[in-house]
Amino acid sequence: MRITLNALAALLAYPSDDLKAHAAEIADAVRAEGALPRVAFQQLQPLLDRIADDDLLDQQSNYSELFDRSRSLSLHLFEHVHGDSRERGQAMIDLGHQYIESGIFLEASELPDFIPVFLEYASCLPAAEARETLGQPAHVFAALAERLHKRGSDYAGVFHAVVALAGVRPDAGAVAQVDENTPPVDPSVEDDWEETPVSFSAGAAHEMGGPTGPVARIRASNRVKAQEAGR
Numbered sequence: 001m002r003i004t005l006n007a008l009a010a011l012l013a014y015p016s017d018d019l020k021a022h023a024a025e026i027a028d029a030v031r032a033e034g035a036l037p038r039v040a041f042q043q044l045q046p047l048l049d050r051i052a053d054d055d056l057l058d059q060q061s062n063y064s065e066l067f068d069r070s071r072s073l074s075l076h077l078f079e080h081v082h083g084d085s086r087e088r089g090q091a092m093i094d095l096g097h098q099y100i101e102s103g104i105f106l107e108a109s110e111l112p113d114f115i116p117v118f119l120e121y122a123s124c125l126p127a128a129e130a131r132e133t134l135g136q137p138a139h140v141f142a143a144l145a146e147r148l149h150k151r152g153s154d155y156a157g158v159f160h161a162v163v164a165l166a167g168v169r170p171d172a173g174a175v176a177q178v179d180e181n182t183p184p185v186d187p188s189v190e191d192d193w194e195e196t197p198v199s200f201s202a203g204a205a206h207e208m209g210g211p212t213g214p215v216a217r218i219r220a221s222n223r224v225k226a227q228e229a230g231r
Contacts, residue, residue: 001130001165004035005123009116011047011158012075015059023052040164044157066155072147072182077113080140080178119162134166139174141166147184 007026010019027048030036036044051059067075074080078088095112099105099121110117118137122130134141145159163170 001033001035001127002123003033004030004161004165005119005130008158008161009119009123011044011051012116012119012155015051015056015063017056020051020056020059023048035165036161037164040157040161043160046154047157050154062153066148066151066153072184073144074182075115076111077115077118077137077140079113080143080182081137131165131167134162135168138163138166138168139170140178142170143175143178143184150184 007030010026013019027045030044031041066073071079078091081088081091092112095118096106099112102121102124104121104124106112106117112118122133125133141159141162145156145163148156148159
């Protein structure tokens with residue numbers, strides 16, 4: 001499960017040359033680990049193919065249109081869980097403390113509830129604990145999967161995969177609560193969403209698929225397996 005969670009985190013990162021170059025390698029690693037059910041992997045495959053084949057600038061434009069300019073598809077968990085309530089700030093602090101207790105320290109530009117960061121955190125946990133951790137916000141992942149599916153976006157496959165790894169059936173009432181916090185249809189362009197987006201510097205969250213991110217860990221894990229097989 002660890003490699004698959006690293007891969008899903010990488011796929012939700014801002015598209016990069018490194019991610020594009022290693023999309024096939026990511027697919028092979030996920031397939032080899034075997035943590036995803038076949039259907040979930042099949043739902044993920046179109047995104048893997050597109051990242052490998054499509055023009056990078058087109059991918060980056062599509063990513064920004066989906067996730068940076070759409071509140072309904074925000075990649076920040078607590079946006080969907082707490083909306084604009086004061087509970088969101090405290091939840092962010094509590095999650096940050098969980099990361100620190102697990103030995104995970106974020107860059108100054110990263111927020112604890114950024115979903116790729118959350119998936120990275122889950123990847124560091126024992127399998128049973130990782131499933132429980134993913135299961136707690138599974139209703140958010142299910143809602144995002146449905147919203148992306150309705151937009152015809154193959155990013156839906158990432159969230160279907162996360163729900164599959166959690167191994168739970170998201171509660172319908174909890175999914176409905178997500179719709180109250182972040183309506184599934186964004187307001188018109190004139191009604192700008194003014195929340196400041198996360199700032200992504202050259203070494204920050206938009207580069208999670210880069211040399212220090214999930215792609216590197218997937219490749220390192222594959223090298224260890226190859227070395228062990230050769231003994």
